[in-house]
Amino acid sequence: MLEPLLKIVDLFCERDERILFEQLSFDVQAGQLVQVVGPNGSGKTTLLRILSGLSSSYEGELFWKGDPMADVREEFAASMLYFGHQPGVKGALTPEENLRWYAAIHPSIDERDLHQALNKVGLAGYEDVPCHSLSAGQNRRVSLARLYMTHAPLWILDEPFTAIDKRGVAEKEALLAQHVEQGGSVILTTHHDLSHSGPVTRLNLEEYMGT
Template sequence: MSTPRLKIDNLFCERDERVLFEGLCFEVNAGEVIQIEGQNGSGKTTLLRILSGLSRHFEGDIYWQGEHLDNCAQAYRESLLYFGHQPGVKAVLTPRENLQWYASLHPEMDLTKLDYALVKVGLKGYEDVPCHTLSAGQNRRVSLARLYLSRAPLWILDEPFTAIDKRGVAEKEALITTHAQEGGTVILTTHHELAMGDKIRRLNLDQLAGTL
């Protein structure tokens, strides 16, 4: 059997003296789209933050392509794109400048598609407007535009369809599907009912970790 791209082994996380999950184990392979499900408070966002390296408040082991994350942290960071609840854009910069700044930190970004990306997220005409003048939804779209530029093999996406209309959701689903078809891996949470059929595998935290 081939080595899984990402392996989570016996993960435990407690917050505010409440266990979010324990004994959490699952594997994710290249070409897979994984939707993390669970009741509110089951730890979906916390899990994604752990997997993205933004939180160290856990016990257990995570392996990237067969190697323990402690031994390949830099390579792992360079291999993932994380989209969280906060847009993570610099307010004084324009959408174009934000993407250029982000790409300077992530060489795998393809800046030749910058204008295309901003059009696809509905920001045509706002490319050179300071982000502090944009709405919260528009700032999320600036961050979301990174998906069209990223060549990172692993995407970790927390509610990526928020503030996106039905057409936009369909386009992002198609983008995620294409990424998987090209050998990428996607782990996401969403409250949207996705129309990806058997192209997506759903993992319920309540069932995997025995949470209530």
């Protein structure tokens, strides 16, 4: 069996003297889509923040391509795209300027990638409009445009379909399916039915909740 892209071993996380999850172990293979499910408060967002390196409030081990995460943190960061609850968009900047910040730390992204991404999320003609003048859905699409720009094999997405219309949801589902078919991996939380996104592995955090 191939070495998993991401391996999680005996993860434990406690918040406000309550155990969110314990003895949580799972693998993420190349070409796999993992949906994290569980009731509100079960730690879905917390888990994604731990996996993406945004939180160190846990015990357990993480491995990236077989190596301890602590030894390959820089390589992992360059190979991962995290999409959080908040759009992560600066209101004073335009969609194009926001995406240039992202492109600046990923040299593999060129000018054509940036403009194609804006077109694909329906923001052609809005490139130079300050984001504070755009709707919540349009700001969400600015952030989602990164999915069309990135060359990262691992996507970690927290509720990526929020504030997106039906057409946008269908397009993003197709993008997820394409990414996985091409050997990429996705870990996400969503209340949306993923029946059009290809095979889905579900990780139910309720099975790991503390008592």
